[in-house]
Amino acid sequence: MISTLRPALVLLALFTALTGLAYPLAVTGLAQLALPEAANGSPVVVGGRVVGSSLIGQSFTSKRYFHGRPSATTGADPADPAKSIEDPYNAASSTGSNLGPSSAALAEAVKARVAALGGGPVPADLVTASASGLDPDISPAAAALQVSRVASARGLPEDEVRALVNGSTMGRRFGLLGEPRVNVLALNLALDALNR
Template sequence: MLAQLRPAIVMIVLFTILTGLAYPLAITAIAQLVLSHKANGSLIERDGAIIGSSLIGQNFTSDRYFHGRPSATSAPDPADATKTVDAPYNAANSGGSNLGPTSQKLVDRVTASIEADFSAGRVPAFEADAVTTSASGLDPHISPENAQAQVPTVARTRKLSEARVRGLVNAATEHRFAGIIGEPRVNVLRLNLALDTLR
């Protein structure tokens, strides 16, 4: 019986070392050598400090900045751990709202978002990504149309010409890979950083 168990134990130990240690370490080393920026989270620095990642959205609320998509992520309520509170772009709790097109809660949220834009004197962006969340709740991109709809508000608040801000949006627009894969998009954090460099 021991003669039959020994090869099984040796194979378990061997494949644990190969697939559990050697392979992950080799892939990590290759990623660090070939794609170190992406392997380390695509972090963005300004003045030597990490201010975010190009892969995770941030909750910009000031009219001086372009706003990302709404985020459906949440966090535990500090007052009651059995409940949750809204925590936009909480990477520790990624997930969409799972609200369908017939959901009254979704209709109410979209309506409230549009009314908030009107009441703040902003031109509401009627693009779908301006009022709906992404599947992860962390999407750092918006459509070029959504960004263009926000230009008048940002330009007015910063006392810049709309043409200059539109040019910035056009320059920040990422196009389809190889002309066919994906959709045109604008990374909100990168766009806002470029906006801050304007004088």
């Protein structure tokens, strides 16, 4: 019996060391060498202080700031940890809502979000959550829709805020992947720098 068990235990220890230690350390080391900023979470630093990540959205609710996509993430209810509550951009609970196009709850949520934005045609990314619930970017159309509100709240000319949005718009990756986008955190930080 020991002759049968010994090779199995040796293989278990070997593959645990290879796949549980050596491989993760090698990949982490390569990532730190090749892309240290991305490997460390793409932190955004302002004045020597980390204010967020360019990869994870944040909840901006003030009229003075551009708002990102709705977030479907949740967190534990402080009053009852067995229950969950809405917790926008909670990276520890990244998930979509799992509500499909025929969902009445989704239709009601979208109607409420459209009404809150003044009704009429609204870019889809302002009224629907992303698959992760953590999307840091919005479409240029979603940013353009918010220019008037932000300019009014800050007492800035709309043309100046619109120029800031245009300057913050990133094109397709490598010229062909994805869609043009605006990073909400970067745009809001540029807005704060403009309004000082």
